[in-house]
Amino acid sequence: MKNYNLDSRFEDFAASVVILFKTQPNSFAADYLAKQLIRSACSSALNFGEFEGAGSDKDRANKLRISLKELRESLRNLNIQINAGLIDINAVTSVKNENDELIIIVVTLIKKYN
Template structure:
């Protein structure tokens, strides 16, 4: 079985969101959504890190559920920004794809630990 560096993927996902929004947004709504997206993307990475150190399967599943919640929030935020023309879809294709893949991975892991 191939070992995947999921910790690294979560960190890279959070870092890519930070880099995408490195410039000061031009409006109140853009600023609000950018800050919230950075929080949710980073929170997903941090909670996934907590999953690795959880002591029981129940605790692992709980950390994964929090991670999933934050990933879904990130995806919703990206979609809102694209629909509101705050973010161009072309600039977010890679982040959207990685967000979707991470959601799928976490859902699979939750099934394993639940």
């Protein structure tokens, strides 16, 4: 089995969302959704870090579930912004793809700890 540095993937995902919104969005809705997306993307990375330091399998599974919840929120947020025309789908394709892949990884890890 190939060893992947998942910490870096989560951190890079969160950083890519932060970079996506380097400039202030120009409407109330865009600003609201951008800030919430930054929070959920960063929270998924932070909770994944907590998973790695958890003391029990139950605690690991709980941190993974929180991370998964935040990843799903991030994906929903991206879809809303795309559908509302607040961001261009071409600008976020790689972010959405990474979000999808991280969801798959976390679901697989949760199954391991349940």
